[in-house]
Amino acid sequence: MQELVKRASELLADGSVARVLGWKAGDLPYNPEPAYFENEEQLRSFVYNGFCGANLSKYMIEASKLEGKTLVFLKPCDTYSFNQLMKEYRVDREKAWIIGVGCRGKLDIEAVKRSGIKGIESISEEDGELKIKTLYGDHSISYAEAMLERCHSCKGKEHRVYDELIGESEETNDSERFAGVTEIEAMSPEEKFAYFQKELSKCIRCNACRNVCPACSCRKCVFDSNKFDSAQKANTDSFEEKMFHIIRAFHVAGRCTDCGECSRVCPEGIPLHLFNRKFMKDIDELYGEFRAGEDAETKGPLTDFTFEDAEPGVVAERG
Amino acid sequence: MSITAKTEFKPKIVAFCCNWCSYAGADLAGSSRLSYPADVKIIRVPCSCRVNPMFVLRAFEKGADGVILCGCHPGDCHYSTGNYYTRRRMTLLFSMLDYIGVEQGRTRVEWVSAAEGVKFSTTMNEFVEKIHSLGENVRLGDLRCRN
Ligand code: SF4
Ligand code: SF4
Ligand code: SF4
Numbered sequence: 001m002q003e004l005v006k007r008a009s010e011l012l013a014d015g016s017v018a019r020v021l022g023w024k025a026g027d028l029p030y031n032p033e034p035a036y037f038e039n040e041e042q043l044r045s046f047v048y049n050g051f052c053g054a055n056l057s058k059y060m061i062e063a064s065k066l067e068g069k070t071l072v073f074l075k076p077c078d079t080y081s082f083n084q085l086m087k088e089y090r091v092d093r094e095k096a097w098i099i100g101v102g103c104r105g106k107l108d109i110e111a112v113k114r115s116g117i118k119g120i121e122s123i124s125e126e127d128g129e130l131k132i133k134t135l136y137g138d139h140s141i142s143y144a145e146a147m148l149e150r151c152h153s154c155k156g157k158e159h160r161v162y163d164e165l166i167g168e169s170e171e172t173n174d175s176e177r178f179a180g181v182t183e184i185e186a187m188s189p190e191e192k193f194a195y196f197q198k199e200l201s202k203c204i205r206c207n208a209c210r211n212v213c214p215a216c217s218c219r220k221c222v223f224d225s226n227k228f229d230s231a232q233k234a235n236t237d238s239f240e241e242k243m244f245h246i247i248r249a250f251h252v253a254g255r256c257t258d259c260g261e262c263s264r265v266c267p268e269g270i271p272l273h274l275f276n277r278k279f280m281k282d283i284d285e286l287y288g289e290f291r292a293g294e295d296a297e298t299k300g301p302l303t304d305f306t307f308e309d310a311e312p313g314v315v316a317e318r319g
Numbered sequence: 320m321s322i323t324a325k326t327e328f329k330p331k332i333v334a335f336c337c338n339w340c341s342y343a344g345a346d347l348a349g350s351s352r353l354s355y356p357a358d359v360k361i362i363r364v365p366c367s368c369r370v371n372p373m374f375v376l377r378a379f380e381k382g383a384d385g386v387i388l389c390g391c392h393p394g395d396c397h398y399s400t401g402n403y404y405t406r407r408r409m410t411l412l413f414s415m416l417d418y419i420g421v422e423q424g425r426t427r428v429e430w431v432s433a434a435e436g437v438k439f440s441t442t443m444n445e446f447v448e449k450i451h452s453l454g455e456n457v458r459l460g461d462l463r464c465r466n
Contacts, residue, residue, distance in 0.1 A: 189421070191420070240380070243376045243380060282410075287407070301407070302404070302408065305400065305406065309403065311406065311410070312410045312428040313427075315423065
């Protein structure tokens with residue numbers, strides 16, 4: 001972390017960048033938040049730790065409109081989002097100085113809480129273990145156990161776009177990305193319906209999943225229209241809820257980089273990646289493997305076609 | 320008030336037809352006096368690719384039991400390539416509906432040219448039959464639209 005702060009102050013001091021986009025300490029030990037830093041003084045609250053899961057690419061949309069360059073710290077997975085935003089002409093590469101930061105997996109406070117740890121006062125890390133001081137005594141939990149779902153199926157630790165790299169990464173991938181999707185696909189229609197009814201009825205339509213998503217950056221969003229009911233929380237057993245989720249995922253299909261932010265921020269713990277990954281899996285199977293954000297040039301699968309594409313009836317045929 | 324006897328199920332079908340081929344195909348079916356069920360309500364769209372996935376979901380939500388999209392045959396799109404995009408989009412949408420547990424068969428895409436009045440009528444007859452066998456759409460409807 002000290003290395004990041006040092007480099008940031010250097011670049012600020014010599015005028016190469018006008019501001020720094022990073023993470024600053026929050027009010028709790030586990031909630032650092034995205035922030036701008038404009039001088040050495042402000043950089044004192046800069047942090048980079050296991051809880052810095054927040055993907056800063058989306059903030060570069062606004063930063064691209066500001067005077068001067070912005071130094072932005074991106075984790076390997078965040079660089080996919082940046083590439084995708086470049087492809088969509090939403091961010092300006094010239095306005096960004098990208099420092100790729102190393103990543104050893106990011107933590108999920110919900111995973112810690114699920115293991116029964118409450119009243120957290122401080123969290124520190126020692127050889128792959130999290131030491132947690134709480135109001136009720138000391139606890140420890142393994143780093144891997146407390147990791148975000150997305151880090152267990154990490155895309156890899158290679159930064160796809162950067163100006164310089166700082167820090168080491170470690171392999172965290174230990175599960176198959178589409179395992180959850182395959183599991184649901186094997187269910188009967190009744191089971192599938194019941195499963196999604198159970199998950200989606202928890203949704204409070206806070207829109208956090210949309211707001212955090214780099215792909216969901218349209219200036220005008222269909223869900224903000226007051227002309228239809230999706231603007232509010234719907235009855236839990238009506239279709240409105242599912243409609244929101246299908247359309248949200250559909251609008252990012254072929255553009256979603258699987259950055260995992262939506263699932264991370266959902267206050268209800270809804271596994272939103274199961275929707276995104278269903279589209280990814282179908283796209284891979286039907287139109288050839290594709291990974292959004294791998295580069296900033298390749299055409300997306302939904303803005304492209306071939307004459308031989310499968311007919312929609314294929315859904316019924318493959319059962 | 321008494322409980323009304325269960326009436327016969329009359330499916331509501333929404334058919335999105337593109338202006339250039341399928342709508343003309345439907346017209347031809349009509350002028351050739353080929354019959355298709357009156358339960359099919361046609362919505363004319365400039366191109367099949369005008370159909371936003373939300374249109375399909377909205378139709379279901381407002382009480383449709385089946386939704387069918389008809390457009391020009393691939394290669395014959397009035398705007399050259401519109402229907403190729405439709406094909407990809409609808410494939411993904413239908414697959415997603417299947418994934419969340421909606422019965423297969425409530426959605427369909429069929430390519431119908433302006434000369435295919437017969438195909439239009441048989442497709443619609445078949446589709447209505449299918450929806451009949453699936454019964455009422457209970458999974459996608461909005462409670463507020465039920466009476
Ligand atoms: S997905 Fe990979 S790169 Fe992204 S935070 Fe997790 S471990 Fe790091
Ligand atoms: S973040 Fe979660 S609760 Fe909020 S709208 Fe999205 S799915 Fe619903
Ligand atoms: S849908 Fe979720 S995983 Fe995909 S880009 Fe948006 S926030 Fe990331």
